Structure formats: structure tokens, C-alpha cells
Amino acid sequence: MTDRTYTVALMGNPNTGKSTLFNVLTGLRQHTGNWPGKTVTHAEGECRHRGALYRIVDLPGTYSLYSNSADEEVARDFLLFQRPDVTVVVVDATALERNLNLALQVLEMTDRVIVAINLMDEAKKKGIHINTKKLAAKLGVPVVPISARNREGIDALLDTVDAMAHGRIHTTPLSIRYSPEIERGIAKLLPLVKELMGDTHPARWIALRLLDGDASLLQALKQPPQRLIKEGNAYACCGSVKSV
Amino acid sequence: MPAADLSNQFDQLMKEAKSLAPADTREQIVSAIFQTSAALSQECVTHTAAAKRDRTEQIDRIVTSKQWGFPIMLALLAAVLYMTIAGANVFSDSLARLFGTIETYLTMAFQAMHAPDWLHGLLVLGLYRGTAWVVSVMLPPMAIFFPVFALLENYGYLPRVAFNMDRLFQKAGAHGKQSLTMAMGFGCNAAAIMSTRIIESPRERMLAILTNNFVPCNGRWPTLILLSSLFMAAGYTGGWNTFMTAGVVVAMVLFGIVVTLTVSWVLSKTALRGIPTHYTLELPPYRRPKIMETIIRATLDKSLYVLKRAVTVAAPAGVITWILANLHIGDTTALAAFAHRLDPFAQSLGLDGYILMAFILGLPANEIVVPILLMGYLSAGALIEADGLHSLKQLLLDHGWTWLTALNMMLFSLLHYPCGTTLVNIYKETKSAKWTFVAFALPTAIAIAVTFTTAQLARWLGLV
Secondary structure (H helix, E strand, C coil), X not given: CCCCEEEEEEEECCCCCXXXXXXXXXXXXXXXXXXXXXXXXXXXXXXXXXXXXXXXEECCCCCCCCCCCHHHHHXXXXXXXXXXXXXXXXXXXXXXXXXXXXXXXHXXXXXXXXXXXXXXXHHXXXXXXXXXXXXXXXXXXXXXXXXXXXXXXXXXXXHHHHHXXXXXXXXXXXXXXXXXXXXXXXXXXXXXXXXXXXXXCCHHHHHHHHHCCCHHXXXXXXXXXXXXXXCCCCCCCCCCCCCC | CCHHHHHHHHHHHHHHHHHHXXXXXXXXXXXXXXXXXXXXXXXXXXXXXXXXXXXXXXXXXXXXXXXXXXXXXXXXXXXXHHHHHHHHHHHHHHHHHHHHHHHHHHXXXXXXXXXXXXHHHHHHHHHHHHHHHHHHHHHHHHHHHHHHHHHHXXXXXXXXXXXXXXXXXXXXXXXXXXXXXXXXXXXXXXXXXXXXXXXXXXXXXXXXHHHHHHCCCCCCHHHHHHHHHHHCCCCCCHHHHHHHHHHHHHHXXXXXXXXXXXXXXXXXXXXXXCCCCCCCCCCCCCCCCCHHHHHHHHHHHHHHHHHHXXXXXXXXXXXXXXXXXXXXXXXXXXXXXXXXXXXXXXXXXXXXXXXXXXXXXXXXXXXXXXXXXXXXXXXXXXXXXXXXXXXXXXXXXXXXXXXXXXXXXXXXXXXXXXXXXXXXXXXXXXXXXXXXXXXXXXXXXXXXXXXXXXXXXXXXXXXX
């Protein structure tokens, strides 16, 4: 066993139960609510599993990584500059299609992704069945069904995190084919991006974002944030950032 | 590589990218992603049961409808407040009696030890009694209000409130998401200021920041509930009394929302001009909350947290207030002198010097305004034992309170400057001393104007 602490980021659309999962994993009592847009800065906690220590980071819920707003930038910058060892994308089993949009974007940024399908209990009640094996094969990354409220599937998720953190899982993330025009643009930019950024950053994704004219990303690349906004203790009437 | 050089190379890269990008890049990217997601879920998701009519949709058809949306919202708020007030009365009295008994024993212990009078005064009459008052009048309403509110929140009702309010905010020239940040302000304005980050446009975000303070937060709910139950329904008895009390607090909240919308509207026509942007508000499905967990968490996280804040700030404040009250300058005390100096201005607002002093000293946290006020009054001579709401009301009456004093203190509390923590957060979020000052001065000016108007009007009409 190594003494290293592994960083695990939780991502997902708003209101998919990230904070509930965060609480289950860390044993912390972050305030949760049925309420999109609660987490605006990230919260951190620790979790121990099979002797290894994990730093769990709960990122704000977002629909995309296109830096439309400050909270999307927080999530994007964390993936880009902190490069977590494992990113768990929490998706809502009852609205899989919409939630996959974000998962696909995360897959473009990093290959160390686990998709956790949450709210399986609710989906079951609604008569929704998800073939997780097939989805895992298509996405090229592990897919774990969970129900964070009922603490179901948490061990399986942690085992997968453990395997990925220790490099025992090889992933082949699905890469979206864009229109010929865009693919041509990416192909031209790719060598330039690689030359400038080296191999540490997701070059294809950066090329794509530059094509889209993402000025906020350009700014962040020029001046990588030294320190991401951390949860402070300067909140007046609440135990945590997310309290209402 | 020097930073300027690197920066140039990135700009070069961006230029290159721009020349390569087709005009509808964003649409092409988004549609590729959407198509992939759709194909994936087509393959991996099967619906077994014939899709039942969604219960969420059925409920939403009623609670977000044009006719019923607002009445249901008001009725729910009134019901929550009714429960709070009815329940709090019971606990408050018994808690106060308990603290009174303990105080008797403490005094006996001090006498047995032959402790000097000043020590007894400082510790028992200052620190202990002040803290006991705070706990007995503030804990009961919080212990009921917060868990019930949290249940509504976890069930998923708050986004519906935002949905109902959305149209009004759009009309006021603000972003619809401001209804979400406003709803968050009912919990904590400091946290709500952070939550305005979900609003993309800087103009609309500034509107949300400047007006967030006009809804009561955790620190101010107890003040409103307490004053309303003491003064606003004096002519009624029993259930009607509670009903009227709740009604007055609901009216306060409505007034706060009206001020929020009005100020947003005026600002969006003047200093912060612009057209509201569009967005989609997602309504999450109703989920049955884990009831016990929610109640326990709300009690621990919110009630105890607010109380802890109140007590940790109130206890030292109690000591300082006691010292000020016993520090004699000529034939008066320092405390009385300070309050006296504020008195003429405070009177013109329908308040008194002690109330205004409590608001000024209460800048760090709204929770401590009532505690400081009580300590000020208690130290001013009228030494009464804390034995519940009746003696509290007597204390206030002894200091010349009328229904107008209570009303104006409620209004001032609702409208005045945000607490210190909120101001710090506003500065952090706007990075502008100017806007932080506006966030302080604007509500204060409104609070002064409104209380001045009601006071002068009530006196002119001969109502008090």
C-alpha cells in the first residue's frame, strides 16, 4: 500500500445526488437539497477504502463544460489543472439521455472516468431499465449503478475507484465524431496545441474548445489559476457553502 | 518561456482557430453530442412499464399554475409559520422557567462563596441572563421552523417557488434565476451571494446581489416571528392570535419580495440597464425526503448553528453591554449615553436609541440584534427574571414600546444593510468596493425611508 492520497472528483448535472454521494463517501454532513444549483464552489472530504486514502471533491453541478458561467468554470478548471486521479460522473438514471451530454464532454477531457448511474431505485419504480454492461462497452469506461440515498452500490463504486486509481483499469473513452468541417479544424490545430501545451493536457478537447471560440478557456490557459476557490468558513448562517 | 510570450502564442492559436471555425461551430458541436447521447440511451435504456402518468407532472400542473401557484405558496408559508409560532409559545415559556430556576441556584452559589457583587453582576446578570434570554426566545421557533422548511426544500418545492416567481423577475428586467438566489436568501444571504454565480450575465448578477438582502434569512426569521407574536395580534386570542401573527410575518415576506422586485426594476431601468437573457429552469422530480434525517440535520446544522453563532457573539456582547451599562459617566452610564445620543434620530423612525444601537452593534450577525437589545434594556435597571414571553413583553412595554415600535423594528430588520459576513462575500464576489458600498447604503436608505414614513404616517393619523 502506498501512502499517496488519490484525488477523486465528483461531477454531474445539478440535482443528480452528487452531494448525497459525497456525504455517503466522506461521512461528512454536507447539506443536501432537492434543488438545482446548490453547490457553487467545491467541497472536499476524505474517504478510506481498502487502506488507500481518497480526497473526494464535490464539484458544482453543471450541464456542460462550455464555461457559460462561473460554476462551470470551476468544474472545468478543476479537471484541467488539478487533474484528479479519478473523475466520477454522477448521472441520473431517470434522465440518462440528458445526463450523458455532460458525461461525453468529460470523456473528452480525461480517460480516468467512472460513470455512476444514481437514483437506480427511482428509475426502477418508473419502469426504466438500463443495460449498464452495454453502456460501459459503448462509453469505454466503467459504469456502476448506485443508489446513494439507500447506500446501494457504494462498495462496487469504491472498488472500481480503487482499481482505476491503482492503474488496474484500462479505458478507451468514446470519442465523438464531429462534422467533417470541425474534424478538419481539430486536425490542423492539434499539433499546434500539443507543441504549446505538451502531453499533459487533453489536446483534442482544447483544440475543439478553441474552435468554438472559448475565450474564458484561453484566459485560463494563459494564466492557470494558482488555487481553486476553496470552501471557506466565511459563511454566516450555515454550516457549509451549500446550506440554504 | 516568458509569460508574455506564451500569452502571445495562445492568442496566435486562437486566431488560427477562428479562421478554421465554421460559422455555426457551436451548433455543430452541440448537435454531435446530443445525437451521440440520444443514440446511446436508445440502445441502453428500455421502458418496461407502460409509462404511468407522472405524479410530478400532475402535482406541478397545480402548484405552478397561474391561478393556484401563488395562493398555494402563501398558504404553505403561512402554515409553516403557524406551526412555528403555535409550537414555540409552549416551549419558550418552559425553557425560560428552567433557566430562571438555574439562575436562582447560581445566585445562591455565588452568595455561598461570598463572591463580590461585581462578579455576580458580570457573570450571572450579564453573561448568564443574556444568554438564557437568547436561548429561550430564539431556540423554540428555530427548532420548529428550520426542520419544516428543510422538509419542503428536500421534497423539491423551492424550485417551484422559483418557477412561479420567474415571470415577475423577467418583468422587472432581472434574470429569472434571481428567483432561485432569492429563495436561497431565505436561508442565508451570505450563501445566496455565492449562489448568484449561477447567473451568467454580470448585470443581472449584480441585480441579484444588490437585492438579495430584502428577504429574511435564518438570522432574521426569529426576530420577525418573535416581534410579531408579541405585538401584532394583541387583540386576538387563541388560534386567531397565532393566525394573525403568522399573517403578519407572511405580509413581511411579501413586502420584502415587492421591494426586491421594485428595486430590481428601478436599477434595471437606471444604473444597470439591459435586456433580460433567457434560460430554462429545470424542475426536479418530487422526492420523498428521508424525514428523520432531514429533521435531525436541519436541527443540528441550522438551529444549533444559528444559536451557536448567536450565543458565541451574544455572550461576550452580554459582558461588554454589562460593563458599558455599569460604566458611569457623570450621572449616566456609557450605554445609556450612547443610546441616548441615537434616540432623537431613532424616534423619528419609530424606534428608540437602544434598538438602533442594537442594529449598529449587530452588524456582524443579525442573530445578535435581539440579544443586544434585551441586554441593553435589562442592564438599564429593570432587572426582571427571564420567565418567558410575558415578561419579555412587559420589559418592552416598560421601555415605551407600541405596535408601531414592533412593526418598524421588523421593517428595519427586513430592509436594513446586510450582515458583515454577507458584505464580505459581496466584496469577494464583485471585487469592487463601490458596489459593496452600494449594497450597504441602498438597503439602509430604503430601511430608513420606509420606517420614517410609517412612523410619521402613524403619528399624523393619530394611530399611536
